[in-house]
Amino acid sequence: MTLRDDARAVLARWTAPTGEEELLREQFLGHLGAHDDAMWRSCAPGHLTATTAVLSHDAAKVLLTHHPKAKMWLPMGGHCEVSDASLEEAALREAVEESGIAGLRLLSGPLALDRHRVWCHPPYSWHLDVEYGAVAPPGAEFVISEESLELRWAPVEEIPEPTDEATRRLVRRARALLLA
Numbered sequence: 001m002t003l004r005d006d007a008r009a010v011l012a013r014w015t016a017p018t019g020e021e022e023l024l025r026e027q028f029l030g031h032l033g034a035h036d037d038a039m040w041r042s043c044a045p046g047h048l049t050a051t052t053a054v055l056s057h058d059a060a061k062v063l064l065t066h067h068p069k070a071k072m073w074l075p076m077g078g079h080c081e082v083s084d085a086s087l088e089e090a091a092l093r094e095a096v097e098e099s100g101i102a103g104l105r106l107l108s109g110p111l112a113l114d115r116h117r118v119w120c121h122p123p124y125s126w127h128l129d130v131e132y133g134a135v136a137p138p139g140a141e142f143v144i145s146e147e148s149l150e151l152r153w154a155p156v157e158e159i160p161e162p163t164d165e166a167t168r169r170l171v172r173r174a175r176a177l178l179l180a
Helices: 003-013 019-034 087-099 165-179
Strands: 046-055 061-066 076-079 112-118 125-135 150-155
Touching: 003 019, 003 087, 003 125, 019 046, 019 112, 019 125, 046 087, 046 165, 061 165, 076 087, 087 125, 112 165, 125 165
Parallel strands: 046 125
Antiparallel strands: 046 061, 046 076, 061 150, 112 125
């Protein structure tokens, strides 16, 4: 199974929690059908990406990156790579690479979908973001990568600004699943 096939299967079986995300799910599936390279950064109209909200073991905090291009506090995430066998694998790989934390445990997902404008292909293109949650082991210490201006553990109720509603929503959903 290719990564594109995995993405189709994941999105086909995912039940969107909102009408807006159902429309996104349908758009993402349409994009996958229309573009052979829909999983890769080379797809100029837009491409699927994987994001992961990393929570502390007790679900009290979320690890956020101050993104150098977006200039916002965001979860870990990014582009899929040829070595990724699944969206889950891409989400976990990005979280580990950007946090430096070994032993992250991915929660069952995806938890949300988001579509946002980016600058991969000037003047802009779209990230079709499939979003997950992960749990860090107790005592986890992060390591700042070249992809971050700063990393910070923040209380889930006090996500720093600037951020966006997609980040807040993903953190709420990941926390609710972890505490369930």
